[in-house]
Amino acid sequence: MPSDHLDALLRPRSIALIGASDTPGTIGKVLASNLLGGAFQGPVMPVNPRHDSILGTRAYADIAQLPETPDLAVICTPPASVPGIVEALGARGGRAAVILTAGFAEDREARGSALQRELVEAARRHRLRVCGPNCVGIQVPGIGLNASFAPTRARPGNIGFVAQSGAVITSLLDRAESRGIGFSHLVSLGDMADLDFGDMLDYLARDPGTRAILLYIESIGDASGFMAAARAASRIKPVVALKAGRHAEGARAVVSHTGAMAGSDAVCQAAFERAGILRVSTLAALFDAAETLERAPPPRGDRVAILTNGGGAGVLAADALIEAGGRLADLSAATRQALDAALPRTWSHGNPVDLIGDAGPDRYAKALDALRSDPGVDAILALHCPTAVSSPVACAEPVIAAASADDGPPILASWVGGNHVAEGRRLLADHGVPSYDTPEQAADALMLLARWRGAQSLPVEAPPIPRPSTPDQAAARALITAALGAGRGNLTAYEAGQVIAAWGVPVVETRTATTPEAAAAIAADVGGPVALKVLSGDIVHKSDAGGVALDLDSPTTVLESARLMLARIPRAHPNARIQGLAVQPMVHRAGARELIVGAVDDAQFGPVILVGHGGTEAEAIDDKALGLPPLSLPLARELLSRTRIHRLLLGVRGRPPADLDAIAMTLVRVAQLVTDIPLIRELDINPLLADAGGVIALDARIALTLSANPVTPPRG
Numbered sequence: 001m002p003s004d005h006l007d008a009l010l011r012p013r014s015i016a017l018i019g020a021s022d023t024p025g026t027i028g029k030v031l032a033s034n035l036l037g038g039a040f041q042g043p044v045m046p047v048n049p050r051h052d053s054i055l056g057t058r059a060y061a062d063i064a065q066l067p068e069t070p071d072l073a074v075i076c077t078p079p080a081s082v083p084g085i086v087e088a089l090g091a092r093g094g095r096a097a098v099i100l101t102a103g104f105a106e107d108r109e110a111r112g113s114a115l116q117r118e119l120v121e122a123a124r125r126h127r128l129r130v131c132g133p134n135c136v137g138i139q140v141p142g143i144g145l146n147a148s149f150a151p152t153r154a155r156p157g158n159i160g161f162v163a164q165s166g167a168v169i170t171s172l173l174d175r176a177e178s179r180g181i182g183f184s185h186l187v188s189l190g191d192m193a194d195l196d197f198g199d200m201l202d203y204l205a206r207d208p209g210t211r212a213i214l215l216y217i218e219s220i221g222d223a224s225g226f227m228a229a230a231r232a233a234s235r236i237k238p239v240v241a242l243k244a245g246r247h248a249e250g251a252r253a254v255v256s257h258t259g260a261m262a263g264s265d266a267v268c269q270a271a272f273e274r275a276g277i278l279r280v281s282t283l284a285a286l287f288d289a290a291e292t293l294e295r296a297p298p299p300r301g302d303r304v305a306i307l308t309n310g311g312g313a314g315v316l317a318a319d320a321l322i323e324a325g326g327r328l329a330d331l332s333a334a335t336r337q338a339l340d341a342a343l344p345r346t347w348s349h350g351n352p353v354d355l356i357g358d359a360g361p362d363r364y365a366k367a368l369d370a371l372r373s374d375p376g377v378d379a380i381l382a383l384h385c386p387t388a389v390s391s392p393v394a395c396a397e398p399v400i401a402a403a404s405a406d407d408g409p410p411i412l413a414s415w416v417g418g419n420h421v422a423e424g425r426r427l428l429a430d431h432g433v434p435s436y437d438t439p440e441q442a443a444d445a446l447m448l449l450a451r452w453r454g455a456q457s458l459p460v461e462a463p464p465i466p467r468p469s470t471p472d473q474a475a476a477r478a479l480i481t482a483a484l485g486a487g488r489g490n491l492t493a494y495e496a497g498q499v500i501a502a503w504g505v506p507v508v509e510t511r512t513a514t515t516p517e518a519a520a521a522i523a524a525d526v527g528g529p530v531a532l533k534v535l536s537g538d539i540v541h542k543s544d545a546g547g548v549a550l551d552l553d554s555p556t557t558v559l560e561s562a563r564l565m566l567a568r569i570p571r572a573h574p575n576a577r578i579q580g581l582a583v584q585p586m587v588h589r590a591g592a593r594e595l596i597v598g599a600v601d602d603a604q605f606g607p608v609i610l611v612g613h614g615g616t617e618a619e620a621i622d623d624k625a626l627g628l629p630p631l632s633l634p635l636a637r638e639l640l641s642r643t644r645i646h647r648l649l650l651g652v653r654g655r656p657p658a659d660l661d662a663i664a665m666t667l668v669r670v671a672q673l674v675t676d677i678p679l680i681r682e683l684d685i686n687p688l689l690a691d692a693g694g695v696i697a698l699d700a701r702i703a704l705t706l707s708a709n710p711v712t713p714p715r716g
Contacts, residue, residue, distance in 0.1 A: 005129045006203045009096035009195075010140055010185060012071035013042045015147065016063070018085055019076035019101075020046030020054045027076045027100060030149040031137070035074070038153070039144025045070060063088045072096050074137070074147045079103035082133065083118035090126025097123070098147055099132035099190075106134050106191050120193050129199075135190030136166030141183060142209060148188070157182020159294050160204040162197060163216035164189050165244075168283070172214075175287050179429050181294045184210040196221030198229040205233035212293035214286060215241040215277075220268075223604045227275050227628075234276030238293055238452040241277050242286045243268055267602045270626035276455050278448055285444065288436060292445040295434040296410045298453040301378035303329035304446060305371045306352035308439075309359040309395070310385035313416055314352030317381055317439035324447035328352070335374040342366035358389045365398035372408035379409045379450070381442050384424065386417045392424030400431040410449070414442040473676075476502035480677065480704065483537075489681075489704050490537025492579050496700035500685060503673040505666055507697045508587055514580045516562030520555040522583040529553045529586040532561055533699070534569055538576040540701075543616050545569055551586055558583070587689060587698060591655045593648055594687035595695075596624075597666055599674040601681050601705070607674040611667055613645045614687040629671035636664035636671075649690065656692040663690050681705045 017035055021028030032054050035044045045068075046054035049061040060066050063073075063085070069092050075085055079101050089097060104116040116133070123130045131138060137148025141156040150166075152173045159182070163169045166188045173186065184207065187200055197215060204210045213233060220226050233239050243265075272279050280286050304326050308314035318328055328351045331339075339347065343363060348354035353371070355363045364382070371377050382399045384392055392415055403411040413428050413435040415421040428435040436442040476499040483491055491499065494512050501507040511526075512535060513519035523530045534547035542548045546568050549561040562581055569576065596614035599607055605628060612624035625642035627635065640646055640663055651657035666688065674680045682703040689696050 005095045005127070006199065008071040009098070009129060009131060010138070010187075010203065011143060012096070012145070014045070014068060014070045014072070015040070015042065015145075016045045016047055016066055016070035016073045016089075017054075017076075018047040018063070018073055020048050020051075020059060022051065022054050027149050031074060031076060031100070031147065034146040034148065034153070038146045040146075041144065042071075043068070063092060066092075069093045072098065072147070074098050074100070076100045079112065079115050079133075083115060083122050086119045086128065086130070087122040087126075090122060090128045094126075094128055096129045097131070098135065098137055099130060099193075100135055100137055100149065101132075102134040104133045104191055104193065116191065116193050123194055130194035131187065132190040133193060135188035136169055137188055139183070139186040148186070150186075152177050154186055155180070155182035157184060157294055158209060158211035159183045159214060159290055160185045160187075160200075160207070160210040160212070161214040161216075161290070162187045162189060162200045162204070164192065164218045165216055166190070168216045168242075168286075171283070172287060172290060176290055179291060180432075181291055192219070192221050196226070198222055198225030201226070201229035201233045201239070205229070205236050210237065212238040212240070214290055214293070215239065216286065217241055217243045218245060220604055223271075223606070227271060227605070230272075230275035230277055234452075234455070238298070238449070239275075239277045240280060240286070240289045240293065240448065241272060242280050242283065243272075264602070264604075266624070266626055267600075267605055267608050270608060270628055271605045274628045276452075278451055280448070284441075288441055288445045289448055291434050291436075292412070292448060295432050296412060296446075296449060298449040299379035299410050299446070300453065302326045302447065302450040302454065303376055303378045304381060304443075305329045305331070305374070305377045305379075306381045306383065307355065307364070307367055307371065308352055308383035308385070309355045309357055309387065309390065310383065310416075311348070311352075311354045313383045313385050313414075313439050314348075314354055317383060317414070317443050318352055320440040320443035321381075321447065324444050326443065326447045326450060329374070329377045331371075332374050332376055335370050335377075338370035338373075339367060342370065357385075357387050359395070360390050361394045361398050364395050365401070368398055368402040368411075372402060372405075377409055379446055380411045381439070381446060382411055382413045383439055383442070384413075384415045384421065386420040392421040393427055396424040396427045396433075400428065400433055403433045404431065410446075412436070412442050412446050414439050470502070472502035477677070480679070484679075484704060484706060487706070488537055488577075489706050491702040491704070492535040492537050492582075493533060493542075493699055493701060494535055494582050496683075496702040497697065499702060500670070500673065500683075500697060500700050503676075504669045505685065505697055506695055507700070508584050510582050510584050512580050512582055513562075516559050516566065516581070519562045519581045519583050520559040523552065523558040524555040526583065526585050530558060531584045531586055531698075532558055532565070533582045533584070534565055535579040535582050536569075536573075536576050537579075537703075539569070539573060541616075542699075545573060584698070587696060589689055589691050589693070589696075592689040592691040593645060593658060595645065595663065595690050596684065596686040597663075597670055597688050598685065599670055599680065599683040601674070601678070607671070607678070607680075609639070609667060609671050609674075611640055611663075612643050618686060627667075629675050631668045631671040633661070633664050633668060636667035637661075639667060640664060658690040659692055659694045662694040663688075666695055679705045 019028045020032045046059040048059050051059045104112045139154045141154045150170045306317050415425040497507045511522045529551045532549040552558045594615040596618045598610045613621045623644045627639040649658040684701040685697045
């Protein structure tokens with residue numbers, strides 16, 4: 001869609017208010033007051049067939065009577081009328097509409113959903129973009145546009161805020177007004193019948209008046225468009241999101257460890273990380289993020305100096321800083337000498353810099369000068385606790401002076417307490433110094449900025465170049481086609497091993513048998529201890545079902561174990577289809593670690609890759625990291641580094657480090673496999689043994705999505 005359609009929404013030259021009213025207590029009256037009584041310079045044309053004028057401005061009976069085609073239509077009429085209004089606007093050449101009316105898909109009634117389809121179809125016929133329905137409206141303070149029924153008019157600023165919830169927008173706006181924070185745009189998306197987060201991210205990323213973007217998300221909308229827009233936006237400016245519904249995981253049947261471990265919120269977190277979005281978990285943190293992004297530039301690193309007149313507050317700030325991923329700056333010898341000269345003998349002689357409880361503005365000023373000159377300090381947290389011998393207002397003044405200087409690291413503040421420090425806190429806010437109620441909030445806010453700056457130093461990794469199809473891959477595709485043709489949604493472990501091997505994953509040699517006698521013959525041929533496993537796509541955990549026997553050291557033992565296995569499993573799993581038995585040579589690699597590498601097809605984001613601690617207790621241990629394909633080797637290594645088992649893979653207690661490149665290559669190949677064959681619903685390689693000699697898969701499982709078009713050619 002051309003960008004001028006979003007310009008018509010967010011930079012309109014003329015507006016029609018359809019449903020305008022002068023009746024007190026109505027949405028139409030509030031909107032009319034906000035649009036007509038604001039600073040918007042273009043014409044605002046009320047539309048109401050029962051009034052000649054609204055609030056002293058001429059009104060028009062319908063869209064056809066308007067003297068010009070409006071860039072933007074603001075609609076607050078009853079739901080049944082909205083599709084016809086959108087049709088009339090589109091036919092006249094309108095390019096954008098904000099629909100505040102509720103009663104569409106959100107009410108879960110068939111009529112509401114039908115009305116939403118009608119309005120979307122009308123908008124698309126005429127290439128008209130729609131914000132809403134069921135939204136609180138939009139504000140663009142820089143052009144005086146307040147097309148919303150929010151009770152507060154936003155101040156101009158450089159934060160773009162996009163949310164599905166009107167209540168969150170009005171709450172943040174009220175908080176921001178009390179602290180003097182401004183916005184470039186406020187957009188309530190409501191039901192997202194048309195415009196979604198991807199559209200807004202794309203627009204705000206290119207808007208020179210927007211320095212940072214805040215999102216409140218309940219549902220993503222078009223995931224691919226969202227990811228593309230978020231990746232582009234986050235490379236240019238900070239994007240911070242609060243995602244609601246973290247624990248509302250959809251109920252679905254899973255057939256693998258990966259399916260059980262990759263919950264919906266974990267997938268969403270992986271998507272945010274891949275897109276470069278900074279995630280916060282509470283509304284309070286979103287409020288703090290607005291102030292931080294509006295007022296503080298990102299620090300060049302994560303080394304922080306903490307300045308305080310109370311030791312306890314400094315320790316709390318230090319703890320919060322470390323927990324958020326920051327570091328206490330090592331003060332240089334020159335800085336320590338300057339502090340020794342300026343502060344009492346009893347100062348802390350380290351970081352946090354404790355000025356002692358009777359510190360006045362002079363100590364704050366001298367300490368700030370010393371810390372700002374230290375090249376090892378990337379940012380400063382200035383704290384003040386109430387005392388009877390110092391003035392919170394006076395102590396705020398040197399902080400304001402230092403923060404307003406053109407050079408030096410960014411400074412954030414926390415004047416801790418209530419009434420006693422309130423005036424000092426107000427003074428900081430009035431002068432644009434980011435200030436927070438507690439030291440912990442200040443530390444978290446600072447690290448939000450540092451996380452974004454750190455992300456910018458990471459290279460933009462190109463995806464791996466897909467390899468051409470090989471005969472092995474062709475055979476694997478044929479195997480999947482045959483399984484689906486037979487109505488089987490799950491491959492056997494042997495079939496799954498063939499598939500992952502075709503994409504380059506090392507797999508233990510596996511031979512299959514249909515009878516216990518044939519399994520014993522294979523064991524005799526192998527000539528050493530073997531593992532015996534049942535072959536059934538219907539049994540999720542073979543060990544729990546008694547379908548695995550290890551270290552069988554003779555054909556006779558294999559024969560007996562196979563007969564017992566085939567007799568026992570049908571009694572416990574009468575509906576399981578058993579395709580036979582797998583015999584594998586036992587793999588004994590002293591010191592090897594058991595990993596799980598898997599993939600799951602998320603309904604919203606598509607394939608998701610998982611790596612973590614494997615074995616039969618993988619779900620209980622729950623050590624995992626998730627990422628989205630495509631993966632390169634550096635991205636795969638970074639994904640692995642986010643697991644707890646990564647520390648063990650580096651080598652401990654005399655064990656040599658595992659071959660991390662081999663593990664990373666396995667992740668890359670699995671990502672390529674599930675991209676090439678999108679009908680893979682779940683995939684487990686568990687365990688994947690890893691040591692200094694490389695990796696080898698001992699077991700695998702693949703679940704498929706039944707479809708009439710089972711296997712596609714490679715993508716890319």
